[in-house]
Amino acid sequence: MEKIIFYILSATILLLSLFSVTSRRLLRSAVYLFGVLSAVAGFYFLIGYHFLGAVQLTIYAGGIVVLIIFSILLTHEIDHQMEQPGLIRSLGAGALCFAGAAMMINLLANNPFQRQELAEQSDINTLGTLLLSSGDGGFLLPFELVSILLLAAMIGGIVIAKYTLGGGKEKNEKPTP
Amino acid sequence: MEGYNYTIWIVLLPFLVFLVVGTGSLRIRPIVAGWIGTGSILITLALSLMCAWNYFGAGAPEGGWQTLIPYDMVWLRFNDTLQVHMGILLDPISVMMLVVISVVSSMVHIYSLGYMKGEAGFARYYAFLSLFSFSMYGLVLATNLFQIYFFWELVGISSYLLIGFYYDRHSAVAAAKKAFIVTRFADFGFMIGILLLSWYTGTFDFATLTSPDGAAIAKAASVSFMGASVLTWALVLIFIGGAGKSAMFPLHIWLPDAMEGPTPVSALIHAATMVVAGVYLVARLFPLYIFGDATALEVVAWTGAFTSLFAAIIALTQEDIKRVLAYSTMSQIGYMMLALGVSGSGGEEGLGYTASMFHLFTHAMFKALLFLGAGAVIHAVHSNLMDGMGGLRRYLPLTHASFLVACLAIAGIPPFAGFFSKDEILAAALHKDPVLFGTALLVAGLTALYMFRLYFRIFWGENKSYAHPPHEAPATMWVPLMILAALSALVGFIPFGEYVSPDRLPHASHLDMSIAITATAVSVLGILTAMWLYRKPSGVPARISGGLGALYRAAYRKFYIDEIYMGVTKNILFKGISSPVAWFDRHVVDGAMNGIGWVTARVSKEIKGLQSGHVQQYALGFMLGVLALVFVFIFWLKQ
Amino acid sequence: MIPGVSLLEILTVSTLMFFIGVYGFVTRKNLITVLMSLELILNGAAINFAAFNKYLYPGQPDGQFFTLFLIAVAAAEVALAIAIVINLYRRILSVDVDNVNTLKH
Numbered sequence: 001m002e003k004i005i006f007y008i009l010s011a012t013i014l015l016l017s018l019f020s021v022t023s024r025r026l027l028r029s030a031v032y033l034f035g036v037l038s039a040v041a042g043f044y045f046l047i048g049y050h051f052l053g054a055v056q057l058t059i060y061a062g063g064i065v066v067l068i069i070f071s072i073l074l075t076h077e078i079d080h081q082m083e084q085p086g087l088i089r090s091l092g093a094g095a096l097c098f099a100g101a102a103m104m105i106n107l108l109a110n111n112p113f114q115r116q117e118l119a120e121q122s123d124i125n126t127l128g129t130l131l132l133s134s135g136d137g138g139f140l141l142p143f144e145l146v147s148i149l150l151l152a153a154m155i156g157g158i159v160i161a162k163y164t165l166g167g168g169k170e171k172n173e174k175p176t177p
Numbered sequence: 178m179e180g181y182n183y184t185i186w187i188v189l190l191p192f193l194v195f196l197v198v199g200t201g202s203l204r205i206r207p208i209v210a211g212w213i214g215t216g217s218i219l220i221t222l223a224l225s226l227m228c229a230w231n232y233f234g235a236g237a238p239e240g241g242w243q244t245l246i247p248y249d250m251v252w253l254r255f256n257d258t259l260q261v262h263m264g265i266l267l268d269p270i271s272v273m274m275l276v277v278i279s280v281v282s283s284m285v286h287i288y289s290l291g292y293m294k295g296e297a298g299f300a301r302y303y304a305f306l307s308l309f310s311f312s313m314y315g316l317v318l319a320t321n322l323f324q325i326y327f328f329w330e331l332v333g334i335s336s337y338l339l340i341g342f343y344y345d346r347h348s349a350v351a352a353a354k355k356a357f358i359v360t361r362f363a364d365f366g367f368m369i370g371i372l373l374l375s376w377y378t379g380t381f382d383f384a385t386l387t388s389p390d391g392a393a394i395a396k397a398a399s400v401s402f403m404g405a406s407v408l409t410w411a412l413v414l415i416f417i418g419g420a421g422k423s424a425m426f427p428l429h430i431w432l433p434d435a436m437e438g439p440t441p442v443s444a445l446i447h448a449a450t451m452v453v454a455g456v457y458l459v460a461r462l463f464p465l466y467i468f469g470d471a472t473a474l475e476v477v478a479w480t481g482a483f484t485s486l487f488a489a490i491i492a493l494t495q496e497d498i499k500r501v502l503a504y505s506t507m508s509q510i511g512y513m514m515l516a517l518g519v520s521g522s523g524g525e526e527g528l529g530y531t532a533s534m535f536h537l538f539t540h541a542m543f544k545a546l547l548f549l550g551a552g553a554v555i556h557a558v559h560s561n562l563m564d565g566m567g568g569l570r571r572y573l574p575l576t577h578a579s580f581l582v583a584c585l586a587i588a589g590i591p592p593f594a595g596f597f598s599k600d601e602i603l604a605a606a607l608h609k610d611p612v613l614f615g616t617a618l619l620v621a622g623l624t625a626l627y628m629f630r631l632y633f634r635i636f637w638g639e640n641k642s643y644a645h646p647p648h649e650a651p652a653t654m655w656v657p658l659m660i661l662a663a664l665s666a667l668v669g670f671i672p673f674g675e676y677v678s679p680d681r682l683p684h685a686s687h688l689d690m691s692i693a694i695t696a697t698a699v700s701v702l703g704i705l706t707a708m709w710l711y712r713k714p715s716g717v718p719a720r721i722s723g724g725l726g727a728l729y730r731a732a733y734r735k736f737y738i739d740e741i742y743m744g745v746t747k748n749i750l751f752k753g754i755s756s757p758v759a760w761f762d763r764h765v766v767d768g769a770m771n772g773i774g775w776v777t778a779r780v781s782k783e784i785k786g787l788q789s790g791h792v793q794q795y796a797l798g799f800m801l802g803v804l805a806l807v808f809v810f811i812f813w814l815k816q
Numbered sequence: 817m818i819p820g821v822s823l824l825e826i827l828t829v830s831t832l833m834f835f836i837g838v839y840g841f842v843t844r845k846n847l848i849t850v851l852m853s854l855e856l857i858l859n860g861a862a863i864n865f866a867a868f869n870k871y872l873y874p875g876q877p878d879g880q881f882f883t884l885f886l887i888a889v890a891a892a893e894v895a896l897a898i899a900i901v902i903n904l905y906r907r908i909l910s911v912d913v914d915n916v917n918t919l920k921h
Contacts (some may be wrong), residue, residue, distance in 0.1 A: 001821070002818045002819050002821070003818065003819065003820035003821055003913070006818050006821045006825075006826075010344065010825075010829045013833055014836070015834075015904060017836040017837070017856050017867070017884060017891070018836055019838070019850070019855055020838055020840070020852060020853075020856065021836055021840030021843070021844065021852075021856070026848060026885055027851065029849055029852060030848075030852065033852050033855060033856070036833075036856065036859070037855070039837065039861065040863060041857050041898075042863070043863065043866075044866060044875050045888065047817075047818060047866065047870045048864055048870070049869075049870070049880055051869040051880070052866060052880050052883055052884065054895040055884060055887055056887065057836050058837060058863075059854075059887050059888075059891050060859075060887060060890070060891075063891060064855065064891060064894045065921055067895065068848060068851065068852060068894070068896075068898070071898045071902060072847055072848055074902060074905070075848070075901065075902065075905045075911055076911075077868065082844075082845065082846055082881050083845070085844070085845065089842075089843055090843050090899055092837050093797070093842040093843045094839060095802060096838075096842075096858070097835040097836070097838050097839040097842075098835075099804065100804050100835055100838070101520065101831055101832055101834075101854070103804065103807060103808065103812070104831045104834075104835075105747070105827075105828055105831055107807075107811060108827045108831070109824055110876050114872065114905050115871060116871050116872060116873050116874070116875060118874055118875030119874070119875065120840070120874040120875070121874075121875065121876065121877060122874075122877055122880065127877055127880065127881075128879060129907075131881065137876055137878070139863055139881045142885055144879070145222070146885055146888045146889070147894060149889065149892055150888060150891070152892075153892035153893070153895050153896050154895070156896050156899070157895045157898075157899040158897065158899075159876075159901060160899040160900055161899045161902060175893055177864065524861065789913065790916075791911060791913065792850075792916075793842050793843075793850070793913055796841055796842060797842050800838060802841070
């Protein structure tokens, strides 16, 4: 059962990824991306990482995709069709990516992964405790760093978005259409 | 030794003045600069006279005149054996030179106050004069070869600066460059000579080099190179340096052109002091010349004799009064060289050395007087050419009187100064070689002829009408003339043999009557000829020069020496050497450099497209690189 | 562990996803789609973290934490990138990558 679900999820991820990077319509592309991210969340649920799956769904699928869709709507006509990339360019990039993927998979297939046989600790309690502990295995420092990063990104986003052609002095300047 | 500590100020004072006036030449008022310079040089005159009085006044000590070194300090210390000293050396000839330089320099300083009045760059002029005085004092007081070379170049620089004083005049700039390059060329020989000599003797020091036992130079004398000892080579090379400075043939070409400088400068540098530096150098190293074989001294003697005759002939034909005086200077310096060349080591043999120094001394006085007088004439009529002059004795009585004294002195008429020194030279020459004596006698006659040609054409001859009536020079100009005229008339009575001789022992001077009468007769003949030709305007001179034809033209064009130099320079140096070198530089060296630049430019132009600014291309390149690295390090090298 | 599914299969899926993202990143001309390709790349990496954690080191939740932080960083990055895109659009009325080559100067 899980195996079938995994294959369905994998197929969804790969197909929708391909559609997402090849579609000529922006909005559809974003919707495909939403599908991919949701499938990844499903994968997390499948391997029992519920918290991770939830975060993936809320932040990625719920937050980021919505942001992207907003930006698409702000900058493009709905029925805008993008031009296709040139043949040489897409063929070249495809060949490169194919070669890279082949190399990586070959490498992974030949790598003997060693499993550590330990009791699994992935319930939300452990996660929460470790995330805020500074002791062994604790992640307090990166947690705080990420909070600073998010703050910086927030301020940066505001500053960049406020910046206008007139140097940001005219307050109610309308964006030039 | 104790009593001579003040001599350091003779050297330092002009240098300080040079620094002060030179740095402030644009700010201080010209007359202040002039008086600072003149005042300081008068102080050095007093100090020099005091030094001479102290040195000579007490009489010769037992065993001859001493060499005193009041100051000696290590200037450059390369290692324990190679050290360069700077110091002050007092012996008869350096003290004598001190007197010459300080007297002439003082007169020129005072004279310039009037002559250069109102010129642009008056303060600069005095700064350069002070620099020259400093260098010249340093040169004559040098204790070693390196120091003399150092100051030798400094006087060359001062000369260059003063010849080119009117730097907005093209001919002055060319003359300054010519003087500098020709003397530099000669100094190259001087430098090689110094290096040779010091390499084989291990010292620069005059006292060691010229010590009577000759121990220091025995080694140099024993090594042979191309048929002559190294010592002879070194001495000839050093003499080339001296010949360049003293305008000996064939390095004389710069001196006539150097007359482009202000006339007082010509009097000081190009007549009385700097140009006799070559004579002084040979005299300073005279024990070496005696010690070595006769070749070097013969070179000196014959160069001097030839130059004196050669220059005297040219002087007969020149029209520019300063050029006549320049050639006359060359001729007289040739005389001094001749006297040095025929001299022996001491006693009666050493008469030539004494005579040479004596003639240097007297010549400085009357030649400075001649130049300053010529300056007064030029000042009055605003022209250098004799054609525009005549009958000036009525307008310039004081100048006329002093000029006449100087002409009589240089012609060797008793009792003026030149008579005594010239007589000694002739006696020394006769002692050595009749041919040299004959040459010297002929030159004496020619000297009288061209000097009185000059004199009669300026002050007698045809009465010209002048646009501005000429007027007598101001007191600052005629007072030095009078002083120098008195000196020219009187210094001949100094018993020079008492003071200066190659073996440092006093010798009584005595006149050789037969020679004196012969020489005087020749001079008087020259004067009478000049009087007959030029006293009244007549067509005789033109007919004579016409009759001589090619010879006259050759002499008038200075025997085409300048043209020969230019031909050699242009055809051989420029075309044969410089042009190929320039071609090589332009095409091969520059070509290689330009080629590198061109290749770089082309390659960057070709790969400029890679720097497109397109992020995706960068990302593509990045991916390619990563994959290539993965392939190389994980798949390929692992096998 | 998913019964019947090996680690290699999961890694293969994530690798393919990663390179599909690279393909999109290189070929797409629109800045927003480039951004979306970037999300695919990041998700490919995130799956790897989770899979390694689950299959190889189940004793500690480090992989999950990395995925979490990765999502946080991605969120911040997207927020900034969108701000830049919109600002750019206001300036040059285009979000085409080819028009944004000021790096050249």
